[in-house]
Amino acid sequence: MRFRATVENVDTFAKIVQSVEKLQKRCTIKFAEHEMRIICTGDVNEGGIQVWSQIKVSSLFTDYRIQSNSNNEITISMSSEALLAALRSAAASSTAQNSSTSFTTDTQVTMKLAKKGDKSVLSLEITGLTPMARAMTVVQHIVIDVVKHADVERLKEPMCPEPDVHILLPALAKLRTVVERLRPLANDGVIFRANHNGELQLAVTTDNARVEVGWSGLTNPTMAKDPSSQNTNTDDSDAKDPAEMHGVLVSHKCLLKFLNSHVVSTTTIACICENHCVILYVYIGNVADAGGVITYYIPAKFDDGI
Amino acid sequence: MVERILIGHSTATAFVFSHVFDEFVYNPDAARPSQPSQLSQNDEDDELTATAFEIPLNALMDCLNIFGTAGLASGASQKKKKAQDDGEDSDGGRARGVRSNGKGKGRADADDAGGNARLDQWFAPGKGTGMRMSYAGPGHPLTLLVAEESGGPTATCEITTWDPEPRLELAFDSDAAVLKIILKSSWLRDALSEIDPSTEKLTIIGNPPPPPGRAARSSAPPCFRLRAVGQFGSTEMDYPNDREVLETCECAHSVSFTYRFSHVARALRALQSSLKTSLRIDDEGLLSLQFMMPAPRRPGRRSEAFIEFWCLPLEND
Numbered sequence: 062m063r064f065r066a067t068v069e070n071v072d073t074f075a076k077i078v079q080s081v082e083k084l085q086k087r088c089t090i091k092f093a094e095h096e097m098r099i100i101c102t103g104d105v106n107e108g109g110i111q112v113w114s115q116i117k118v119s120s121l122f123t124d125y126r127i128q129s130n131s132n133n134e135i136t137i138s139m140s141s142e143a144l145l146a147a148l149r150s151a152a153a154s155s156t157a158q159n160s161s162t163s164f165t166t167d168t169q170v171t172m173k174l175a176k177k178g179d180k181s182v183l184s185l186e187i188t189g190l191t192p193m194a195r196a197m198t199v200v201q202h203i204v205i206d207v208v209k210h211a212d213v214e215r216l217k218e219p220m221c222p223e224p225d226v227h228i229l230l231p232a233l234a235k236l237r238t239v240v241e242r243l244r245p246l247a248n249d250g251v252i253f254r255a256n257h258n259g260e261l262q263l264a265v266t267t268d269n270a271r272v273e274v275g276w277s278g279l280t281n282p283t284m285a286k287d288p289s290s291q292n293t294n295t296d297d298s299d300a301k302d303p304a305e306m307h308g309v310l311v312s313h314k315c316l317l318k319f320l321n322s323h324v325v326s327t328t329t330i331a332c333i334c335e336n337h338c339v340i341l342y343v344y345i346g347n348v349a350d351a352g353g354v355i356t357y358y359i360p361a362k363f364d365d366g367i
Numbered sequence: 368m369v370e371r372i373l374i375g376h377s378t379a380t381a382f383v384f385s386h387v388f389d390e391f392v393y394n395p396d397a398a399r400p401s402q403p404s405q406l407s408q409n410d411e412d413d414e415l416t417a418t419a420f421e422i423p424l425n426a427l428m429d430c431l432n433i434f435g436t437a438g439l440a441s442g443a444s445q446k447k448k449k450a451q452d453d454g455e456d457s458d459g460g461r462a463r464g465v466r467s468n469g470k471g472k473g474r475a476d477a478d479d480a481g482g483n484a485r486l487d488q489w490f491a492p493g494k495g496t497g498m499r500m501s502y503a504g505p506g507h508p509l510t511l512l513v514a515e516e517s518g519g520p521t522a523t524c525e526i527t528t529w530d531p532e533p534r535l536e537l538a539f540d541s542d543a544a545v546l547k548i549i550l551k552s553s554w555l556r557d558a559l560s561e562i563d564p565s566t567e568k569l570t571i572i573g574n575p576p577p578p579p580g581r582a583a584r585s586s587a588p589p590c591f592r593l594r595a596v597g598q599f600g601s602t603e604m605d606y607p608n609d610r611e612v613l614e615t616c617e618c619a620h621s622v623s624f625t626y627r628f629s630h631v632a633r634a635l636r637a638l639q640s641s642l643k644t645s646l647r648i649d650d651e652g653l654l655s656l657q658f659m660m661p662a663p664r665r666p667g668r669r670s671e672a673f674i675e676f677w678c679l680p681l682e683n684d
Contacts, residue, residue: 115680121444233372238434238435239433239434239435239520242432242434246430263593268527269425269426269526270426270429270430270526270527272430272433272522272523274433274520275523276519276520277518
């Protein structure tokens with residue numbers, strides 16, 4: 062089992078990890094020949110939010126070499142906090158070098174699997190030059206567990222019905238402000254609903270107040286290649302009333318956790334499966350040439366606990 | 368529009384005049400209940416001039432600040448607010464049901480006094496957070512439409528209203544006032560914020576100003592004195608009878624009343640954003656603090672708002 066790669070885009074990698082770090086203590090990363098998947102399954106975290114991200118190797122790494130007995134795939138799990146700390150340290154040194162001096166191409170970050178004593182580690186080797194032009198290397202070791210083949214088989218994306226509506230979300234940073242403000246008014250969760258007319262609504266209800274925040278003029282993209290849709294015929298959306306709202310009640314905490322991805326997001330598409338779940342595709346970089354997508358699944362919350 | 372808050376032995380009332388709003392429509396007949404009022408004939412006159420309901424104040428604050436641009440922390444500890452909307456100016460007289468509109472309150476003068484800083488967060492120029500508030504009458508929620516910018520998101524808030532509970536009737540008899548002082552709010556604010564929060568009692572002492580025409584002697588008792596007694600000692604603060612400090616000071620004979628400091632301290636937030644303060648005490652010791660609030664200036668109209676606090680004295684002086 063061998064893995065070694067140069068991290069070309071440390072900052073983006075750090076931001077992706079930052080987006081999922083708040084979800085749960087440990088995350089799973091699956092390295093394959095052409096893509097890297099960061100997975101947080103909802104077993105332990107509150108509210109059942111899950112993340113399945115898919116990032117093209119070429120958008121983060123160069124000199125990517127992987128070899129293993131299971132189809133050249135390696136699945137490891139580690140503390141997301143430790144991974145973020147290591148990446149931040151690497152990102153800081155690469156940007157500091159860029160800004161302070163003329164050494165722009167000096168910092169190199171290499172990631173590899175290694176053994177340290179009897180423990181497997183993912184090590185991040187940061188090589189650069191000090192302002193005095195001396196070579197300097199910092200190595201960060203993150204203790205990992207290699208996930209057994211049988212357990213990898215058990216990792217399955219949640220099954221979802223055909224979404225009722227797809228909608229392009231407004232800027233996540235703005236959405237996040239509103240969702241944060243809704244916190245004291247949202248003890249039962251937030252109703253997340255949208256229609257085929259480009260309208261999105263967030264609604265909360267308590268004994269004291271009913272609040273509904275609405276956006277309009279958003280885009281309803283056609284998602285012909287949506288992997289979760291079995292039925293590729295998009296004409297059936299014409300049969301529905303475009304003004305009809307499709308909603309799902311989700312936990313306020315989960316919504317906020319998803320909105321942590323505002324640091325990396327450019328385009329976000331929400332797919333609502335009425336009274337079932339909401340799926341959020343956060344695109345990294347341009348949609349047309351996406352370097353990757355982080356997929357969040359937020360299950361519906363039911364008023365009377367199941 | 369009047370907002371009233373009950374806090375123990377003190378009440379607070381905010382008077383917001385209709386011309387603070389860009390539009391203010393008050394439709395007294397719209398929500399007149401079909402069944403006859405259960406109030407006695409005597410009360411009816413008073414009742415007809417006002418529409419009153421209670422709402423949770425923190426919910427209103429949360430709604431106003433939904434886009435995070437109103438910028439006022441919702442630190443209100445009071446659970447309920449009593450709002451009484453009575454017909455202002457031409458609307459006076461027969462009134463039931465209120466409809467008030469405030470749209471695009473974004474016209475505060477940029478060069479307003481520093482004391483306006485807090486209100487500027489609500490009425491800041493350029494930010495354009497607008498609000499439209501309406502109330503259809505008893506049994507209906509207080510509806511707020513809040514928008515940050517044109518084309519941006521809009522929030523529709525319906526705040527549950529309750530029938531007003533009988534309120535503590537404190538009537539300040541201005542004929543019986545034994546002490547009347549008007550001063551710049553900052554003078555009072557600085558004094559009150561000096562006082563240690565653990566202080567239990569605050570005594571307000573007033574003495575008649577020395578007869579005019581003679582230079583104030585240093586031995587003369589101060590016109591206005593604040594004495595705070597707490598766990599860690601006592602503090603006394605005197606205000607000289609100087610026009611620079613006390614704009615007016617009317618006091619017939621020496622008075623001294625003691626109040627619970629925690630009650631008076633509730634007025635600090637209003638005091639901080641106000642321009643001028645009128646402090647009055649009647650012969651029974653009822654303290655009335657009126658704060659003149661800054662408001663967006665409109666050409667040709669006065670649009671100050673007032674907040675009034677009433678506080679009962681402690682019995683064993």
